[in-house]
Amino acid sequence: MQLRNRIRVLIVDDCAATRITLRAILNNNQYEVIGELNDGKKLDSAIAKLHPQIICLDHLLPDKDGLTLLSEIRAAYPHISVVMITGSDDIAVRHNAAMLGAAGFICKPFSQKQVIEVLQADAHTEDMLMIAAKQVNPFADQPYHARAVIADDSLTMRRLLTNILAHMGVEVIGEAYDGKQAVELVSEHRPDIACLDFEMPVMNGLEALKIIHHQNAATKVIMITALASRELFTQATNAGAKGYIIKPFHPDRVTQSVSRILASYNQI
Structure with a gap:
């Protein structure tokens, strides 16, 4: 299979430690972290400017609920995959995110293996869709x-x-x-x-x-x-x-x- 370009990832999380850890995990030959936000205020403009393929989105943000942002992203940018970040063990959070179109979930505290597996599943889907189309x-x-x-x-x-x-x-x-x-x-x-x-x-x-x-x-x-x-x-x-x-x-x-x-x- 032909090697794909690095996948562009935008991180949205109000916790600096989470952003730093995710950046360290994802900046490699397959992924490129193209931006970080600590809230959702400038998310729409960031998407328009940076053109991410995947957004890692915390479900609890100070200005706007992550699930609301997920719904808005899915409506305006259906081609962008949104992976939800959550530290909650409330099953309703995952249920509601899945209903709104989350591509996957990163659960805090997360490991490098968990993060890569979630994002690789999304990348695999895109590759298989291209194969199926041909x-x-x-x-x-x-x-x-x-x-x-x-x-x-x-x-x-x-x-x-x-x-x-x-x-x-x-x-x-x-x-x-x-x-x-x-x-x-x-x-x-x-x-x-x-x-x-x-x-x-x-x-x-x-x-x-x-x-x-x-x-x-x-x-x-x-x-x-x-x-x-x-x-x-x-x-x-x-x-x-x-x-x-x-x-x-x-x-x-x-x-x-x-x-x-x-x-x-x-x-x-």
Whole structure:
């Protein structure tokens, strides 16, 4: 794969120590910290001037709530990924941020490994979207015409999976950021497939799977995980899962997994 330019990162946090630490972690061959702000007052002008690709945004700022800023950024600059920084263990914070379109979360106190993993997931998504866009649709002549609901608390993961499924002719009719919302969307729309991440706030994927399988057995559930754990697979299979997608996503592997599930619909 061709090497990409350094990814431009803007840090917004009122804690100087956090900004210094993040800058030290991120100024490397892959990332470039192009600016720092200690509040949200000049955020819009900074975005216009610096053109960041990723904004690391604290959820508690002195002048304006970080979630409000997240909402404004997503509305005005949908192409910019926003990674939320939080020291709160309140699950509602992550839930609300996911609902508003956060690409990921950096939880204080954070490690270098955690920060890099969160930002690499976002960068991987962008790379895979470019690959997917260049691929020839293998189902162009005989698309599946199936419908899907996807559930993942990461906007970047939902975005990539939606793109891959659309390329297959699968219509994503609903996106959920937690297991409870996924159950509600499946109950409402009764899709052919539901893709559920194992780790989600409010209700995890395994709990959502059990409810969906009981209430809507016709919906084929595909579980999403970054951990290829035999124990998790066994639990999910026993609860009714029909397939698995392993993170990080690659278009070819996702297509193969979903194809096996959809073959039973005889729509290819």
